[in-house]
Amino acid sequence: MKADALIVGGGLSGAAAAICLARAGRSVHLLESQDGIHHKACGEFLSIEAQQHLQHIGLDLDxxxxxxxxxxxxxxxxxxxxxxxxxxxxxxxxxxxxxxxxDMAAKSGSYIERPVRALDLLPGGIRTNVGERQGRAILLATGKIGLRTLPKMVPENAHVGFKMHWRLPGAALARLEELIELTLFPDGYAGLQLVEGGIANLCLVLRRERLAALGGRWEDVLAMIAPLSPGLRAVADGEPLFARPVTIANLPYGRIHASDDAEDIYRVGDQAAMTASLTGDGMAIALRSGWLAAQSILAGQPAPIYHERLRAMVGPQIRRGMVLQRLAEKHWLSGAAVGVLRACPALLRWMVKVTRLPEAKADATLRSHRQL
Ligand SMILES: Cc1cc2nc3c(=O)[nH]c(=O)nc-3n(C[C@H](O)[C@H](O)[C@H](O)COP(=O)(O)OP(=O)(O)OC[C@H]3O[C@@H](n4cnc5c(N)ncnc54)[C@H](O)[C@@H]3O)c2cc1C
Incomplete structure (x- = not known):
């Protein structure tokens, strides 16, 4: 059967596109390589734009x-x-x-097939480990990792990401309430915050060469960061909730997909554009791109036009995020900057603001989605 949309990857962008298309009456076939619930390397910080997208979809964060x-x-x-x-x-x-x-994508009528691993792009379809699947439009939503036949773009001395959930002692937990703590260190940063159920998420990113210089292991990184901040000192006394951290390597931060000629291949999420994770807005971009691709398909717009629109929408934000990330990695500079920010906290709020997606209220894209 040839679906109207064949979506490869059931993360944020793939699921958002599936929900939008299926609710508009299109047949959707979504392939996901993971069998069920799984952890992802992510700071798990939902910005206001990400929240607005989730709210429009109908997901209640409370x-x-x-x-x-x-x-x-x-x-x-x-x-x-x-x-x-x-x-x-x-x-x-x-x-x-x-x-x-x-789950919402399935309830809105999408056919979810999992676990299925997509291998290669074919004309009008995808070759998977269980045979060929076809779609009139193909949405690549595989996150940072592309299909194996697509060119790999690994930046030099690329970043590596780690994530671990922790149960913290009561007093440390109370000190983290309502707070995100970002600790900068040479060539990287660590983000610490609470998620649901009083669990603390520690997510950190550092350059590959710095990791190698530290000894290359998670334990080496933990030992280096432990004394750096009040939150990280508390983590050292916490109980890790996974046997090993979730890791991801070769992060192509700053990449924005330049449109190619294929009229029916829409890249969404990190496949389309990847902002610096320090800005905490990647999930918003993933959700926005999923919606925008769906809207383009519904309007009969070929993929190059969608890619052009997305590029115009997220390009400035990603470029500003990359500048911020590079400055944050220069330790001497970030140390001086913290002194300035301390004297003027409004500057910190401004930095958060300029690395956001344009406000949803001012965005015609979202208005038209609501009408679907
Ligand atoms: C270290 C780090 C920290 C971050 N922190 C934040 C943060 O705090 N806040 C924020 O907003 N953003 C953050 N981000 C960014 C955010 O995680 C991503 O932008 C977002 O997850 C991208 O969504 P996606 O749909 O593109 O991909 P994903 O959510 O990664 O989903 C891709 C899906 O595709 C599936 N898949 C992959 N390959 C195949 C295949 N071959 N066949 C079938 N299925 C496949 C995977 O199993 C997965 O479910 C962070 C990123 C990193 C790396």
């Missing part, structure tokens, strides 16, 4: 028990700056969020 964050603490070189966030952020584990979305 029902899913997402945490709330109103304050941000920036730590580097022993200096601390704190400011109120320009919005209330939410924290929710990706295992819970992604399953809720894929």
């Amino acid at each position: 029902v899913l028990c997402a945490s709330q964050m109103r304050f941000m603490r920036l730590v580097t070189n022993g200096r601390i700056a704190e400011a109120r966030l320009p919005f209330v952020a939410r924290g929710l584990s990706r295992s819970r969020l992604d399953e809720a979305l894929i």
Whole structure:
């Protein structure tokens, strides 16, 4: 059977596109390589734009028990700056969020096939480990990892990401309430916040060469960061909830897919554009791109036009995010900057604001989605 849309990957962008298309009456076939609930390397910080997209889809973050964050603490070189966030952020584990979305995609009429691993692109379809699947439009939503036949774009000295959930002692848990703590160190940063159920998520990113210099192991990284901030000192006394951290390598931060000629291949999420994770807005871009691709398909717009629109929408934000990430990695500079931010917390809020997607209210894309 040839579906109207064949979606490869059931993460945020794939599920968002599936929900939108299926609700508009299109036949959707979604392939996901994971059998069921799984963890992903992610800071699990939901920005206001990501929340707005989830709300439009109909996902209730309160029902899913997402945490709330109103304050941000920036730590580097022993200096601390704190400011109120320009919005209330939410924290929710990706295992819970992604399953809720894929469940919603199934309920809206999409046919979900899992576990199925997509291998190669074919004309009008995908070759998978269980045979060929076809679609009139193909949405590549495989996250940072592309299909094996597509060219790999691995930046030099690329970043590596780690994530671990922790149960913290009571006092440490109370100190993290309503707070996201970002600790900068040479060539990387660590983000610590609560998700649902009083669980703390520690997600950190550092350059491959720095990791190698530290010894290359998770334990080496933990030992290096433990003394750097109040939150990280508390983590050292916490109980890790996974046997090993979730890891991801070769992160192509800053990449925005340049449109190619294929009229029927729509890249969404990290396949289309990847912002610096320090900005905490990648999930919003993933959801937005899923919606935008669906809208383009419904309007009969070929993929190159969709890619052009997405590029115009997210390009400036991603470029600003990359500048911020590079500055944050320069330790001497970030140390001086924290001094300035401490004196002027409004600057911190401004930095958060300029790395966001344009506001949903001012965005015609979302208005038209609501009408579907
Ligand atoms: C370290 C780190 C921290 C981050 N922190 C944040 C944050 O705090 N806040 C934020 O907003 N963003 C954050 N991001 C960004 C965010 O995680 C991503 O932008 C978002 O997950 C992208 O969604 P996606 O749909 O493109 O891909 P994913 O959510 O990665 O989904 C891809 C799906 O495709 C499936 N898949 C992959 N290959 C195949 C295949 N061959 N066949 C079938 N299925 C396949 C996978 O199993 C997966 O379910 C972070 C990113 C990183 C790396």
